[in-house]
Amino acid sequence: MQSVQSVQSVRPVRPVAVPAADAGGRSVLEGAFGLLGALERAQVAGLTRLAADCGLPKTTAHRLLEQLVDLGAVERCAGGYRMGPRLFRLGQRWQPHPGLRAATWESARRLAQLTGAMVGVNVLREGQTLVLDWTAGEPDTVRDRLRHDVVWPWFTAAGKVLVAGAHPRLPVGPQPAAWEREAAVVREEGVAFDREELVTGVCCVAVPLKGPGGVTVAALSVVTDSGHRLDRLADVVQRAGRAISAGLRSR
Structure with missing residues (x-):
């Protein structure tokens, strides 16, 4: 048979x-x-x-x-x-930079365990923030509010990092008058924040992931509830971002 x-x-x-x-x-x-x-x-x-x-x-x-x-x-x-x-x-096979998924998977998992938050790897496409991967922490306090959406406006914390490091004429739609000043701060400090700007009760910290030549190819974000201190999370996320960037450059 x-x-x-x-x-x-x-x-x-x-x-x-x-x-x-x-x-x-x-x-x-x-x-x-x-x-x-x-x-x-x-x-x-x-x-x-x-x-x-x-x-x-x-x-x-x-x-x-x-x-x-x-x-x-x-x-x-x-x-x-x-x-x-x-x-x-x-x-599931798509990735905007060679080796990006492999370079981020283990670090994202560890970061989710350490912070108990959701960790995302994000890219910018067609003027929007696209979530390439989500890794949920424990306990997961924001998943239901995010609904695991994979497309968000460009002005998420991850989107701010990506737009700040992108070509100045990148088409992302209308930008607030204060964006140029905010973008300069994001580039200087290497981190961006979302303090309940998109979803009530949900905050985010994001840092750039850089490939060869220091070019920003993606963003690493940690999404949590409003009870967390974002400034304390920022240092942890930046360390993870630097480690991933080193791996991307070595590839």
Whole structure:
């Protein structure tokens, strides 16, 4: 008797036959990524809503969605469609700098144990703070309030560190009038803070992670409740950041 794995491995995949562009002149890739973006926002949605959100004919949207299902990028569910496991697996492999995940994993784990806080490794993409990895401390006092979101505005503590060390014309949207002065302080002190600026009861300390040439490639952040002294946490986080940066430079 064939094993389940061997049967699944030879399951036929529906042939893909698509035109170079849909009726509106958009490329197939644009249409497919538009649908994926709509699913990212909605989490679960039906064909009619997805087609309307993307400005695609329903027949085109249906064809693209079914092809994405065949590829494992989307899966069917009771509400219509949702993201598929293949995108999750591919996303877990992404890192913006070679060796970043390997260089940060052990230090982030130790920092979470030492502080009892959530530790994040963050990068800046499309004007937003993107959390590459979360490591939860014990006890975890802020997880429910953060909902483990992975995309935040640029002005998180981690985002401040990243924007302060980035190109001056980096597109991050409107900046407060006092930002230039604050950015200069962040660069000089090598640390940024969020004192309940985004989420009530949640505070954050972040430091830059620097690769070869001293270029900031990511930020290390510790997220905790408002009962902690951020100035005391800052020294611990800075030491961890320097150790990770040394590892990144050696790679």
